[in-house]
Amino acid sequence: MGAYLARRVLLAIPTMVIVYTVAFFLVHSTPGGPWDNAEKPLAPQVLANLKASYHLDQPLWKQYVLYLDNAVHGSLGPSYVNTSQDVAEIIREFFPVSMQLGAAAMVFAIALGIPLGALAAVYRNTPVDYVATGIVALGISIPNYVMATLLVTVFAVTLHWVPTGGWRGLLDVRVLIPMIAIGLRPATTLARYLRTSLLEVLHQDYIRTARAKGLAGSRVIIRHGLRNALTPVATVSGILVADVITGSFFVETITRVPGIGRYFVTATTGRDYPVLLALALLFAVIIITMNILVDLSYAALDPQVRYG
Amino acid sequence: MGSSSLLDTRLSAQRAEAQRGYRRALRRFAQHRMAAVGAVVLVIVLLVAAGAPVITPYRFDKQDLLSTYGPPDSRHLVGTDALGRDMLSRLMFGARVSMSVGFASTAVVLMVGVPTGLAAGYFGGTFDLLLMRVVDIVYAIPYLLLVVLLQTFFTAFLPAVRSGPLVWLRTLNQGTGGVAAIVLALSLVGWLDVARVVRGQALALRHREFVQAAASLGASDRHVLTVHLLPNVAAPIIIMTTLLIPTFIIAEAGLSFIGLGVQPPTPSWGLMIAEGVDAIESYPLLVIAPAVVLAGTLLSLNFVGDGLRDALDPAAER
Numbered sequence: 001m002g003a004y005l006a007r008r009v010l011l012a013i014p015t016m017v018i019v020y021t022v023a024f025f026l027v028h029s030t031p032g033g034p035w036d037n038a039e040k041p042l043a044p045q046v047l048a049n050l051k052a053s054y055h056l057d058q059p060l061w062k063q064y065v066l067y068l069d070n071a072v073h074g075s076l077g078p079s080y081v082n083t084s085q086d087v088a089e090i091i092r093e094f095f096p097v098s099m100q101l102g103a104a105a106m107v108f109a110i111a112l113g114i115p116l117g118a119l120a121a122v123y124r125n126t127p128v129d130y131v132a133t134g135i136v137a138l139g140i141s142i143p144n145y146v147m148a149t150l151l152v153t154v155f156a157v158t159l160h161w162v163p164t165g166g167w168r169g170l171l172d173v174r175v176l177i178p179m180i181a182i183g184l185r186p187a188t189t190l191a192r193y194l195r196t197s198l199l200e201v202l203h204q205d206y207i208r209t210a211r212a213k214g215l216a217g218s219r220v221i222i223r224h225g226l227r228n229a230l231t232p233v234a235t236v237s238g239i240l241v242a243d244v245i246t247g248s249f250f251v252e253t254i255t256r257v258p259g260i261g262r263y264f265v266t267a268t269t270g271r272d273y274p275v276l277l278a279l280a281l282l283f284a285v286i287i288i289t290m291n292i293l294v295d296l297s298y299a300a301l302d303p304q305v306r307y308g
Numbered sequence: 309m310g311s312s313s314l315l316d317t318r319l320s321a322q323r324a325e326a327q328r329g330y331r332r333a334l335r336r337f338a339q340h341r342m343a344a345v346g347a348v349v350l351v352i353v354l355l356v357a358a359g360a361p362v363i364t365p366y367r368f369d370k371q372d373l374l375s376t377y378g379p380p381d382s383r384h385l386v387g388t389d390a391l392g393r394d395m396l397s398r399l400m401f402g403a404r405v406s407m408s409v410g411f412a413s414t415a416v417v418l419m420v421g422v423p424t425g426l427a428a429g430y431f432g433g434t435f436d437l438l439l440m441r442v443v444d445i446v447y448a449i450p451y452l453l454l455v456v457l458l459q460t461f462f463t464a465f466l467p468a469v470r471s472g473p474l475v476w477l478r479t480l481n482q483g484t485g486g487v488a489a490i491v492l493a494l495s496l497v498g499w500l501d502v503a504r505v506v507r508g509q510a511l512a513l514r515h516r517e518f519v520q521a522a523a524s525l526g527a528s529d530r531h532v533l534t535v536h537l538l539p540n541v542a543a544p545i546i547i548m549t550t551l552l553i554p555t556f557i558i559a560e561a562g563l564s565f566i567g568l569g570v571q572p573p574t575p576s577w578g579l580m581i582a583e584g585v586d587a588i589e590s591y592p593l594l595v596i597a598p599a600v601v602l603a604g605t606l607l608s609l610n611f612v613g614d615g616l617r618d619a620l621d622p623a624a625e626r
Contacts, residue, residue, distance in 0.1 A: 018445050023457060030461045031468050141610040143558040145565055146599045149581055153592045164589060242450035249452070250565060254585055265566045268460050276460065280453060288448050 008292045015288060016281075020071075023280045024064055027273045054078065054274075067277075076278040081270045087278045091260065095282075098252065098259030100170050102244045105183035109240060113187035114226075117194030121229075122221060124199065132191065139188025145250035148181035152254065165256035178255045182247040186240040193236050198229040231302045234294050241290045245283050336619040343615020346608035353605050356400050357407040364397035369573035377591045386597050389580075390587060395594070398575040399601055405576040406605065409490055409560040410553040416495040417552065421502025422545060426533055428503065429510025436507070443504050451497060455559055458493040459568040485574030490563060494556050505548055509541045543620045550613030554606050561602055577602040 042050075051057045054077075055066060070077060076087035085093070120132035155177065156164040162173045169175075201207065202225055210220045248261030256262075260279065267275040337343055356363070365385075372392035380387045386395035428436040446454065466489055469478040481488040513519055513536075522532050561578025563569035570576040577598040584595030
């Protein structure tokens with residue numbers, strides 16, 4: 001397992017380098033910047049000084065190496081827009097909020113998706129299944145920003161059950177709307193995959209054996225069925241994390257959660273390219289790490305899997 | 309002569325069988341009630357999208373600053389927005405943006421992805437390895453994140469193009485209110501997914517007897533690819549199409565929502581949601597109307613997709 005982990009981490013390095021290269025050149029070939037102001041152009045001397053202070057006057061390959069060197073040593077450079085903080089500080093300040101919200105959304109997704117998928121498979125082609133597949137259809141086809149706006153209009157504006165937005169930590173009611181809006185799509189993705197996978201498993205001989213030896217129905221489904229059905233479902237966890245990350249862009253903006261997703265959106269409109277670059281890299285690191293963790297979790301779910 | 313007429317009979321029998329197959333698929337689709345409802349809704353949205361310049365009661369950018377935030381009445385059936393623009397007209401033009409992005413991007417990714425995937429799966433080799441490596445890397449980045457980066461680049465880059473081979477793209481982009489850039493950004497990443505799926509199918513078909521037989525009878529690669537492989541990947545491609553269109557529509561509305569999509573005053577459902585969010589506490593209709601229209605369209609697409617999947621792939625377990 002240790003050797004396998006080491007190999008996976010080593011394999012992730014070239015992927016990261018390529019992600020960095022693409023993102024770097026994309027960001028640096030984008031013309032213009034936050035200092036372009038058609039109405040009040042900066043003096044050429046000021047502009048030159050700004051460029052020098054951000055190393056923008058140096059050749060591109062030098063900037064490429066310099067940024068990589070700094071990034072490896074934990075410094076992600078200054079922000080163009082927010083001059084009082086560098087990018088690493090911005091991430092430290094805004095990321096934890098998104099991390100908490102993202103974790104809550106994942107927990108919500110699992111807590112809703114697994115029972116939903118299991119019920120749909122067990123009560124296949126009954127009203128229970130139809131309700132479950134109906135919820136899945138809603139979750140799959142309605143994007144998170146639509147879900148967030150609808151939830152805010154119904155539960156905050158009309159019913160006044162919760163405030164329209166803001167953030168006071170995980171234990172405040174304000175977490176509910178963004179959590180549901182971000183988590184619903186991952187939940188329904190999980191449910192859909194689990195339903196298919198569990199239907200397949202429930203036809204297996206060992207399930208019939210388990211039933212034949214007199215085990216209670218729920219025990220058969222949970223211990224023999226779910227456990228085996230979850231392994232293929234685990235492969236989609238990477239997609240779920242990507243969903244949660246991109247969901248945070250929109251939902252944090254709508255519900256005014258001061259997280260990194262909302263910061264990312266302001267950075268795109270404010271043309272804060274160093275922030276864009278750093279966040280793109282951060283998100284890629286999260287996804288790659290998650291994919292490695294998922295592969296490792298196979299061993300826990302399926303004893304047949306051994307890593308050499 | 310005898311053998312050729314025998315071949316003719318067999319061909320026409322094959323054609324009749326294929327037709328029966330289509331009819332059976334059509335009947336299965338029609339029996340799928342939600343799919344039929346979805347198809348009707350979709351046709352209406354498409355008609356509205358196509359006819360928007362003619363049938364809308366007002367122009368999408370006609371302002372009436374004396375009646376802003378107007379409630380629905382006989383003049384403005386869905387009310388007016390913050391600038392007194394008719395919401396119904398804007399919703400109808402928004403359908404135009406959503407539909408053109410959805411269908412145009414899908415067409416582009418299929419045109420690029422299907423041949424690439426077929427070739428990679430059938431020939432294998434270095435090209436295949438390279439393609440799969442690129443797919444692996446792109447999968448490490450969330451789709452929407454990559455598209456946001458590309459769109460950040462395009463929205464700054466395209467207007468700055470003054471000369472050179474890309475001028476037509478700039479003109480097209482201006483003429484379509486930014487739709488061309490969105491289609492470009494969505495397709496640049498999206499075709500890889502199509503190529504991956506088609507490649508997998510082609511790989512599986514490559515060793516089947518009928519492909520081997522055609523190849524050993526001396527059929528050219530081109531013949532094998534177009535006559536034997538392409539028809540056999542048609543069903544998965546159609547099913548994939550029903551998933552691609554909503555993905556692109558969601559992405560366009562998302563981009564427009566964060567200000568990287570269509571250029572105002574061109575209305576897009578995503579842009580309208582973003583504009584409506586500012587007034588959500590005082591005048592929620594502004595955000596509800598585009599949200600419901602977008603959700604309804606996407607749900608219809610989803611049902612149509614389900615129906616097609618059942619019709620084309622009856623073996624799949626439900």
